Amino acid sequence: MKTITMTLVQEPELYLECYSVTPDQFAGKSLAEIADLPAHEGKIQWKLGDFFKFEGKAGETAADTKIVVNGNVRKMKRFGQKMSAGEVVINSDADMYIGGWMTGGKITVNGNADTFLGIAMEGGEILVEGDAQNYVGSSYRGDWRGMSGGLIRVKGNAGNDIGTAMTGGTIIIEGDAFIHVLTHAEGGTVIIKGDVEGRVGGQMVKGDAYVFGNLLYPLPGFKKVATVEKEVDGATYTFDQYIGDLGERKVKKKGEIIYGNLYLKK
Amino acid sequence: MVNSMAELLIKNGFVFDPILGIKGDIADVAIKNGRITDKVSDKAEIVDASGKTVMAGGVDIHTHVAGPKVNVGREMRPEDKFFRGEYRGGVLKQGKRMEMGFSVPSTWKTGYAYARMGYTFANEAAMPPLFAPHVHEEFRDTPIIDQTAMPVFGNNWFCFEYIKNDETENNAAYIAWLLSATKGFGIKIVNPGGTEAWAWGKNCSSIHDEVPHFEITPAEIVTGLIKANEYLGLPHSVHIHGNNMGNPGNYKDTLDTLRLTSGINTSNKFGREQVLHNTHLQFHAYKGSSWSDFESGAKEVMDYVNQNKNITVDMGQVTLDETTTMTSDGPFEYHLNQLTHFKWANLDVEIETGSGVVPHIYDKDVRTSGIQWAIGLEIALFAKDMMRVYITTDHPNAGPFTRYPGIIAWLMSEKARQATLDTMKWKDKVIDASNIASMDRELGLYEIAQMTRAGPAKALGLLDIYGSLRERSDGNVAVYNLNADELPSDPALIEDAFRNTAYTVKEGVIVVRDGKIVAEPPKHTLWTKVNMPENAQVMHDIREKFSTSYSINLENYPVFDENIHNARAIELDAN
Numbered sequence: 001m002k003t004i005t006m007t008l009v010q011e012p013e014l015y016l017e018c019y020s021v022t023p024d025q026f027a028g029k030s031l032a033e034i035a036d037l038p039a040h041e042g043k044i045q046w047k048l049g050d051f052f053k054f055e056g057k058a059g060e061t062a063a064d065t066k067i068v069v070n071g072n073v074r075k076m077k078r079f080g081q082k083m084s085a086g087e088v089v090i091n092s093d094a095d096m097y098i099g100g101w102m103t104g105g106k107i108t109v110n111g112n113a114d115t116f117l118g119i120a121m122e123g124g125e126i127l128v129e130g131d132a133q134n135y136v137g138s139s140y141r142g143d144w145r146g147m148s149g150g151l152i153r154v155k156g157n158a159g160n161d162i163g164t165a166m167t168g169g170t171i172i173i174e175g176d177a178f179i180h181v182l183t184h185a186e187g188g189t190v191i192i193k194g195d196v197e198g199r200v201g202g203q204m205v206k207g208d209a210y211v212f213g214n215l216l217y218p219l220p221g222f223k224k225v226a227t228v229e230k231e232v233d234g235a236t237y238t239f240d241q242y243i244g245d246l247g248e249r250k251v252k253k254k255g256e257i258i259y260g261n262l263y264l265k266k
Numbered sequence: 267m268v269n270s271m272a273e274l275l276i277k278n279g280f281v282f283d284p285i286l287g288i289k290g291d292i293a294d295v296a297i298k299n300g301r302i303t304d305k306v307s308d309k310a311e312i313v314d315a316s317g318k319t320v321m322a323g324g325v326d327i328h329t330h331v332a333g334p335k336v337n338v339g340r341e342m343r344p345e346d347k348f349f350r351g352e353y354r355g356g357v358l359k360q361g362k363r364m365e366m367g368f369s370v371p372s373t374w375k376t377g378y379a380y381a382r383m384g385y386t387f388a389n390e391a392a393m394p395p396l397f398a399p400h401v402h403e404e405f406r407d408t409p410i411i412d413q414t415a416m417p418v419f420g421n422n423w424f425c426f427e428y429i430k431n432d433e434t435e436n437n438a439a440y441i442a443w444l445l446s447a448t449k450g451f452g453i454k455i456v457n458p459g460g461t462e463a464w465a466w467g468k469n470c471s472s473i474h475d476e477v478p479h480f481e482i483t484p485a486e487i488v489t490g491l492i493k494a495n496e497y498l499g500l501p502h503s504v505h506i507h508g509n510n511m512g513n514p515g516n517y518k519d520t521l522d523t524l525r526l527t528s529g530i531n532t533s534n535k536f537g538r539e540q541v542l543h544n545t546h547l548q549f550h551a552y553k554g555s556s557w558s559d560f561e562s563g564a565k566e567v568m569d570y571v572n573q574n575k576n577i578t579v580d581m582g583q584v585t586l587d588e589t590t591t592m593t594s595d596g597p598f599e600y601h602l603n604q605l606t607h608f609k610w611a612n613l614d615v616e617i618e619t620g621s622g623v624v625p626h627i628y629d630k631d632v633r634t635s636g637i638q639w640a641i642g643l644e645i646a647l648f649a650k651d652m653m654r655v656y657i658t659t660d661h662p663n664a665g666p667f668t669r670y671p672g673i674i675a676w677l678m679s680e681k682a683r684q685a686t687l688d689t690m691k692w693k694d695k696v697i698d699a700s701n702i703a704s705m706d707r708e709l710g711l712y713e714i715a716q717m718t719r720a721g722p723a724k725a726l727g728l729l730d731i732y733g734s735l736r737e738r739s740d741g742n743v744a745v746y747n748l749n750a751d752e753l754p755s756d757p758a759l760i761e762d763a764f765r766n767t768a769y770t771v772k773e774g775v776i777v778v779r780d781g782k783i784v785a786e787p788p789k790h791t792l793w794t795k796v797n798m799p800e801n802a803q804v805m806h807d808i809r810e811k812f813s814t815s816y817s818i819n820l821e822n823y824p825v826f827d828e829n830i831h832n833a834r835a836i837e838l839d840a841n
């Protein structure tokens with residue numbers, strides 16, 4: 001794998017849309033061609049080279065390309081958006097839409113990530129060493145198609161609306177989350193190792209939510225059906241299993257009604 | 267910059283004008299003071315159209331581009347704009363405003379995109395009378411193209427009562443009053459009786475189902491409104507979206523509806539020959555008893571249409587896109603929501619109508635979508651008289667209007683149809699349930715001109731203004747990058763030519779050059795002004811209903827003059 005390092009040399013005045021920073025766009029290009037790729041600040045179109053200096057070499061393919069981002073890119077969005085392979089490492093906090101719509105490859109954020117992390121993601125892996133904000137692995141606002149595959153792991157805390165309209169894949173929040181987890185989901189798994197304020201699985205048709213800590217306000221649309229042992233993220237625990245959302249429409253598979261599951265660690 | 271008072275000469279193009287019977291002859295088109303004329307002076311600006319195809323500006327007879335339900339579609343679908351903005355793969359800013367939205371474009375994109383395709387007129391197909399000001403305000407913000415709006419009458423309590431009592435004259439007077447109050451163009455019917463029944467959680471799925479609490483049937487509503495329309499002699503005929511839309515087996519209900527015109531003729535001063543326009547026929551030409559044995563009923567329906575000159579239709583072609591359905595057919599939208607569980611909006615408009623909005627995905631890999639695609643094309647390919655069958659997508663219900671160029675390519679090229687069929691996962695099942703694979707007919711440019719300008723302009727009763735390059739018509743012209751002597755064998759090139767004109771001219775002003783918007787001259791809103799003596803009974807009825815059944819005062823109901831953008835009244839004296 002070839003590595004290309006981009007280092008911040010000029011901070012944008014507003015927020016910069018770095019949708020061009022993906023292994024797919026960098027692969028097979030010279031450093032000069034990469035520096036020429038577009039980036040938007042509001043309605044103004046710039047080049048990546050106006051903000052970053054580039055070193056190293058891009059691979060021939062996305063899978064063979066690793067991008068390392070250095071400098072404080074807290075005000076920059078959309079790193080790894082729609083990427084299909086390869087790797088992006090951000091050694092800083094980053095702004096919104098990191099890894100949105102990605103289909104493969106890996107993104108590591110060695111800091112915090114803002115809202116819309118991995119939204120509508122189809123595959124690949126995102127690792128955030130710090131916190132994430134709202135809408136992790138959710139659908140775009142208004143859309144009914146959330147994360148459908150891949151893995152998002154947030155080592156810190158997350159905000160609201162985790163896995164909204166999710167249909168597949170796994171989200172692991174190692175810290176706490178606030179409200180709205182797996183709302184409207186039709187599949188997928190969300191594991192929250194810390195506490196959750198409430199509203200887990202509202203209007204959920206299918207999917208699995210795990211809460212290791214305290215769920216302060218559970219929804220009335222869930223009922224307890226069993227106590228089970230399950231292996232989750234490499235270790236085995238005992239959970240109380242609830243099914244729901246009982247107020248939502250039901251789908252059947254091979255004649256049996258499917259429910260969403262909520263597992264609360266004992 | 268050219269102004270509308272200047273002269274323009276479009277030279278040496280292959281001209282297609284079905285009204286003048288011109289079939290690709292090389293000719294010049296002259297425009298002076300915004301109108302087509304026989305000759306211009308040597309000061310005229312010259313447009314070199316040699317090697318290109320020249321037609322009158324396109325006319326869309328049925329589209330949903332303005333008003334409350336269109337705006338609900340915009341509001342409920344932020345994702346319809348995503349990745350389609352200026353720097354996300356969308357159109358770069360050309361006109362005064364940014365363009366956005368795919369299936370429910372902004373008003374600005376609507377005007378620009380029609381103009382780029384060579385269209386200069388579009389008829390908004392369903393205006394809830396109570397919300398007419400909103401429709402007209404969106405017209406004001408839709409650049410370049412002229413527009414009309416049809417108020418919906420098929421679930422209106424006034425009409426129900428006049429029809430029940432067989433009071434054609436009063437019904438006609440009420441309709442004339444409403445056209446004036448809303449600055450509307452003609453009579454639209456959507457699911458007659460069914461949308462009213464929906465207010466009670468019911469529907470009228472055949473033309474003989476009685477409307478709850480009114481003791482009349484859809485058949486009586488349609489017949490009564492045709493009678494009133496022809497009593498007045500309006501420019502356009504009754505324009506119907508019939509009962510039981512979108513359900514397997516409905517081709518029988520459609521034939522029942524069409525048979526209501528049997529023996530009815532028209533005498534109007536606008537040159538219109540039909541008494542009923544059945545819109546988006548694709549949605550009404552389904553055989554089978556359920557979605558599992560669903561198949562094409564296009565042949566059965568078109569056999570009837572072909573034999574009856576007093577009927578016109580448009581296609582409602584499915585374009586195999588993710589789009590947004592929106593109709594005044596409240597129950598239909600509810601059933602669609604129950605099928606897909608996509609988000610749903612529903613609205614009841616007091617004593618006039620209702621509506622619903624639900625996104626929909628016509629997926630080439632879903633059997634139903636493939637068969638719907640085939641049925642739409644079959645409607646055109648079975649047609650004998652292309653002056654009575656028009657290209658539409660019932661925008662955005664079966665797909666966005668921006669896909670018309672692709673429909674033209676499908677109609678002109680069997681290769682294009684085969685290529686699309688070949689991409690379908692259930693190709694064999696689509697072929698089994700339709701006739702499309704056996705149809706080798708390929709339409710020519712003359713027939714496309716019939717289906718996209720001459721025919722719809724005639725059916726709308728607006729042939730004096732649009733649809734032809736006759737003298738005194740508005741100077742609306744489309745010049746396409748197509749050599750009529752050597753049409754490309756690659757259908758993609760046909761599609762490209764119809765997507766972006768070489769030139770679009772609106773009332774003598776070049777508005778599109780090389781596929782880009784270059785000017786935005788004033789546009790017009792047309793409406794139908796019936797001159798008739800005030801009908802005391804009807805005015806009494808109106809005042810009474812406003813005091814008992816409406817949420818607003820009569821004085822606040824009519825559209826104010828300042829709401830109407832550049833009004834152009836089509837006047838007539840009632841019989």
Ligand SMILES: [Zn+2]
Pocket residue numbers: 328329330391507545546593660663
């Ligand atoms: Zn329609």
